[in-house]
Amino acid sequence: MVDALAQLRRAVEILGYDDATFAMLAAARRELTVSIPLRRDDGTVEVLTGHRVQHNLSRGPAKGGLRFSPEVNLDEVRALAMWMTWKCALLDVPYGGAKGGVTIDPRLYSRSELERVTRRYTSEISPLIGPQIDIPAPDIGTDEATMAWVMDTYSVSRGHTVLGVVTGKPLPLGGSLGRPSATSRGVTHVALAALEEVEVSPAAATAAVQGFGKVGRGAAEFLAKAGVRVVAVSDQYGAVTRPDGLDIEALALHVDRTGSVVGFEGSKAMNSLEDLLLLDVTVLVPAAVEGVLHEGNAHHVQAQIIVEGANGPTTATADRTLADRGTVVVPDILANAGGVVVSYFEWVQANQAYWWSVDEVEQRLADRMKQAWLRVREHAAHHQLTLREAATSLAVKTVAEAHRARGLYP
Ligand code: NAD
Numbered sequence: 001m002v003d004a005l006a007q008l009r010r011a012v013e014i015l016g017y018d019d020a021t022f023a024m025l026a027a028a029r030r031e032l033t034v035s036i037p038l039r040r041d042d043g044t045v046e047v048l049t050g051h052r053v054q055h056n057l058s059r060g061p062a063k064g065g066l067r068f069s070p071e072v073n074l075d076e077v078r079a080l081a082m083w084m085t086w087k088c089a090l091l092d093v094p095y096g097g098a099k100g101g102v103t104i105d106p107r108l109y110s111r112s113e114l115e116r117v118t119r120r121y122t123s124e125i126s127p128l129i130g131p132q133i134d135i136p137a138p139d140i141g142t143d144e145a146t147m148a149w150v151m152d153t154y155s156v157s158r159g160h161t162v163l164g165v166v167t168g169k170p171l172p173l174g175g176s177l178g179r180p181s182a183t184s185r186g187v188t189h190v191a192l193a194a195l196e197e198v199e200v201s202p203a204a205a206t207a208a209v210q211g212f213g214k215v216g217r218g219a220a221e222f223l224a225k226a227g228v229r230v231v232a233v234s235d236q237y238g239a240v241t242r243p244d245g246l247d248i249e250a251l252a253l254h255v256d257r258t259g260s261v262v263g264f265e266g267s268k269a270m271n272s273l274e275d276l277l278l279l280d281v282t283v284l285v286p287a288a289v290e291g292v293l294h295e296g297n298a299h300h301v302q303a304q305i306i307v308e309g310a311n312g313p314t315t316a317t318a319d320r321t322l323a324d325r326g327t328v329v330v331p332d333i334l335a336n337a338g339g340v341v342v343s344y345f346e347w348v349q350a351n352q353a354y355w356w357s358v359d360e361v362e363q364r365l366a367d368r369m370k371q372a373w374l375r376v377r378e379h380a381a382h383h384q385l386t387l388r389e390a391a392t393s394l395a396v397k398t399v400a401e402a403h404r405a406r407g408l409y410p
Helices: 002-015 019-026 074-090 111-125 144-158 182-197 214-225 248-258 273-278 316-324 338-352 358-383 387-406
Strands: 030-039 045-054 062-069 096-103 134-138 206-210 229-235 238-241 283-286 305-307 328-330
Touching (some): 019 387, 030 074, 182 214, 182 283, 229 273, 238 273, 338 358
Parallel strands (some): 206 229, 206 283
């Protein structure tokens, strides 16, 4: 939360807003913490904790992912909810920000246990969610099956099917074509735009991708398809490298088979997970967890461009170091916004019960990402700001203006 607040403070400074505006934008609108009693498959009972935070509702319903991870805590969920608010505003998606999480390591639970956790969590937060209130989506440790359980549990409690209560659903349940790959495609659109900016062609560029999950895997695949040489990839178990470029399709098959990038044929294991972040590459895509670029390693980062696939991968201190070193950092609220953009498309389609073709979805996504990139880049150049300062201040302005137009009640 410290980093999210530091970014907001800087945006408020840039915009010349007062402390009251900062206080209003810093506070979450609603927070709910719930207990989730779970009967495990062996008959024992344990009690898990979950949260849902709605940071802002000024521009529409709240929107944000649901994370299952042992690291989930209220402070982290608050920060992630705030970033969602700025992301939606920047991409002109008519939502406020939210985030949810359950403190659980999903790898240690069976599928039916995870289903029971999801259904109980949904039931506990159901007074707060709904297609016009707050719309969850997948994030770390959750997927389209999780979204189907959320949708079903909510629908059963209402007595009718409510497709628009979540996004990232399976296709037979009103999911959108193009949603699974949307975040990674968005990351690739801005990475290619940033390469153009520094006048390096994709064929001359190299990339390293941290995380090989929903975001990292697709980002590696699309960057490779665009001609970029992806020389290193990591997951939580290890990092592998091949200076001539990894065959990402073959690597994906290896991960499907073994559960990790470790041991991929023709690649070399790296000494530590952190080494990947310090490689001399054109583009670094951190697409795993928060805070991986910090005071301790930012000075050693050699990448020319960092495209933040993950939310909050760069601490505020590291951000200043990278800015001083001239590294181009494409901030998370722009770089990984493809997911929320296509989530919005999915919600629009579900509400209209009319589905678009994959080409339509991908073209609209590409247009929005490119427009947002141009807006941020021009704002940064015009006011001599970093891309993060430009993106956050543009977003904060949009939200503050919506706040002001609505006024205070009572
Ligand atoms: P995921 O659970 O599908 O994948 C996470 C990946 O990161 C896994 O490969 C995991 O092994 C790896 N990982 C975890 N810790 C690591 C470490 N210390 N070093 C290297 N790898 C590590 O999650 P995801 O959906 O891909 O999300 C990744 C990030 O992207 C998160 O910050 C998430 O909030 C953000 N994000 C996701 C979406 C989306 O549509 N899924 C949208 C926007 C932002």
